Amino acid sequence: MKRIVQSKIVNIAISFVIAILLSSYVLSTKSATSTTNNPNNFTTLIPEKKASLKVALNLQFDNDKYVVIGAPATVQVDIEGSGALVSAAQSRNDIQASADLRSLKPGKHIVTVALRGVNASLTSTVNPQKVSVTIAEKTATTLPVSVSYDKSEVAKGYTASDPTATPKSVTISGPKTNIDAVATIAAHMSLPSGTKSSLTQTVKLVPLDKNGREVEVNLGRQNVDATITISPEDSKKVALAASIKNGDSKNYQVTFDPKNVTVYGSSDILNAMNSINVTVDVADIKDKGSVQLKLPQIDGIVRYDTDTVTATVSQINSSSNNSSASTSGTSESLTSESSESTTSSSSSNDTEASSSQQGE
Structure with a gap:
């Protein structure tokens, strides 16, 4: 009898331990299932993202009769949630912001901005949430x-x-x-x-x-x-004047083609300008030659009607000048001698006439 009682106690203890083990297993299984189905835990597994969007504010009113002033053109919409959903909202631009004014009369009002097109899984806020508008007859x-x-x-x-x-x-x-x-x-x-x-x-x-x-x-x-x-600002036609370089200006004759150019620039500068000095280098010109020259840059002159001009240079022979001067001197000397001879002859004639009268 004693053995039977001990056997029952052992069986009860064993059953109790098994029950505890089964209960622990069931509780752990439910806990795992609950963790899997919990949205908060699910979001912890997917990276979250935040973004701010500029969204046009659409005002709903009878625009044939009224005008609305004071409302901002855009509002800021902040969204937060999974990265994929936020990125999709940014790329598709489906979010709309509006304020319904159709039931309001002319005057100043404060209205609430409503959002549409936001994914239900995203958290969204709009700034400003209320706007001040004035409705008036158009x-x-x-x-x-x-x-x-x-x-x-x-x-x-x-x-x-x-x-x-x-x-x-x-x-x-x-x-x-x-x-x-x-x-x-x-x-x-x-x-x-x-x-x-x-x-x-x-x-x-x-x-x-x-x-x-x-x-x-x-x-x-x-x-x-x-x-x-x-x-x-203004324009003026002016003549070109040569400024000889590497030579004596008395020994060279310069002609330009074109002879005159049209100058564009400040009126004050043009009014004081009668000609433009163009530097002509005669170092390489022995007798006669032509050179292409750029017109000089002058403060207040914007541009010319031509960028370059042609200068034709002719050298004046210095020996010819001396010969001419010598000939001129000889001529003057001959003229002087002729004058003196004539004067002497006239004087002689006068003396003879005077002697003839005295003889008579």
Whole structure:
């Protein structure tokens, strides 16, 4: 009997140990399954990524009757989640931001920005979440574009025409008070320093009041193409004068082809200029020859109508000059002797006539 009781106790103990082992196994299996199915644990296995996107803000309202001013053109959308989903959102650009104003009346309102197109597995926030807008009855008008530039950026000796815009005018819309306040649609060109040639730029439009402050209105277009024509300031036709190098200017005769050139440049410089001195080197010219010469660079002169001129050089023979001078001297001497002979003959005749009268 005692053995039977001991046997039962042993069996119960063994069964109890087996039950504990089975229970531990089941609990460990559930824990593993729970860990596998837990989204938080799943995300820890995939690298996360953050990104900020600039998204256009779409305003929903009756644009045939109203205009809306004050709202930003874009909002910032921050997204966070798995790298693959964030990269996909960046490349596809499916996210949209909008504000529904269709139930609102004219006046100033603060509205909430809503997002669409964001993957449900991503965390997203928009900044700003609320925007201030003003709804007003629509008024529109068309105004000319006024293009300006900094005159100091034009190179010395050059002049600029009045810049033009394409298109020449732009339509603006908004509240009547704002429309009435607009004095000009400004477009300012930014020229490189020392600009010497014409150019065209895409220029931003800015509506300004009479005091030069920006007015909040809607523009039919944001930019125009502005063109400015730049050319030499003035022109004048002047003669060329030779400046002999390596020789005596008295011994050379120089003619130019062309004889005159048209000079472009500053009006002050041109008004004081009657001719242009061109250096002619006669070192290699023995009797007669022609050389191609570049016109000199002069401060205030932008350009010439020709880059080079032809100088024809003729040497004047110095012995010929001496011979001519000698001949001239001999002629003068002969003239003098002839005059003296005539004077002597006349004097002799007068003496004979006087003696004849005394004899009578």
